[in-house]
Amino acid sequence: MTDEVLYEVADGVATITLNAPDRMNTISATMLAAISERLTEADRDPAARCIVLTGAGRAFCAGLDLQAQSKAESGSLGNLSTGSGAPGELEMRSAPPVVLHNLDTPTIAVLNGGAAGYGLDLALGCDLRVAADSAKLNTGFAKRGILPESGGTWLLPRMVGYAKAAEIAFRGKTLTAAEALDLGLVNHVVPATELAAYADRIAAEIAANAPLAVRAIKRMMRAAESETFEQNVHHVYLQLLPLLGTEDFREGVAAFLEKRDPSFRGR
Template identity: 60%
Template sequence: MADVRYEVADMVATITLDRPERMNTISVPMLDELTALLLRANADAAARVVVLTGTGRAFCAGLDLNAASSGEGIGSSAATFGATIDLRNTPPTVLFAMDKPVICALNGSAAGYGMDLALGCDIRVMADDAKLAPAFVKRGVLPESGGTWFLPRMLGWAKAAEIVFTGRTLGAAECLSDGLVNRVVPAGEVAKVARTLALEIAANAPLAVQAAKRMMRMGLDEPFDTHVQHVYLQLLPLFRSEDFREGMASFLEKRAPVFNGR
């Protein structure tokens, strides 16, 4: 059976890491499964928002180091690489390029690769008993899947340096105060809170939400004057959309809008 599950309901696609007996550690097949399902969600006309979560007591405890230590899998001495490594179709890069909003429902702790995966999502809802463990340097590696890019932007250089260089574990309260997660809720309410937030987002005009995310992502690396030009070009097709007309009409008629994504 697949170790990653996919389901859609009420315009929300849920992708679930389903390997609880191994704390959802990522195996080689899971990398391909997760990539395929992220791409599927981004193209799925029935989904406007994506929730990424896990089963059991952990969200994701990182890469499957047991397989690596046995001479198989990710990071094993038997692994061979060519002169170049194509990272375009791996979960972190696919996740970063997605236009649809992604909420990470941290049902439990995230370590290593799992932490990078969570940071790659747009919004994070965290269980109050969960932790983030950036233990890369304690294993002889570095944050290889986005952490070195996300953390300085989210926290500033000094705080990011402290977290990465020490590799110490962060509790939920610290994650919230540092701005690494949006909300900390009781463990049994993570799925509910994440879904409620997803439904709130899904009720908005999906083309506008996706365009806003696209512009926010581009704005991370471009000057203001260039950015506003790109925003204007994104705005023009929205003005011609059915959703724009519905948004204006619903405002004037004092009713909730019903968007169709066209």
């Protein structure tokens, strides 16, 4: 496992840190696989009730490592493939944005600095985004002769509406943290010196809730993207039935009646 992707779990929160600050955390081929592996590991770990994705140094992620990508075979996106199975390749379905989209564990992108290209798609793919006031979101794909290949064309219109997404993407705008907040692309903007503590508080609040219920809520919100109202209500009911038999449900009711904070065990 590369040391360019750091991983730790503490107090119910798994933190994944892109750790290549000398190149603004641009993502190398080895990092692609490592990010996917760490995301999957966290999602399977009962001790990880929330996942934080952030970057070391002054940037969140400035995209793919273009120097490495320029040496790759044309059209292969470095080590991404559509499924040829060639050694060293990562199939699209195993790419970090796809893995990220299918996680049941809540995710928070902590934008300590700029997010551009692939890094922006990773940030948009998280459930929540908390940004330092100095952070910027760069959507300049069109200025580089490419398009958002990792979920941006699906995510951005759903977040801000088609017309705003079209203007942002077609103009290749770089958004300040304040502009991103106004558009609803980030949930919170705080001074850079307060970012880590602020994000920790949000992650801790999520981790303190009943994990089985939180995961079910996320699954149903994701399913709602492609279901009718009636389908989703029925789907939710099927998710509710097993939750009613859990220890966590009984603990939640008891804590409410006893006017105390609940202590959930994920059972």
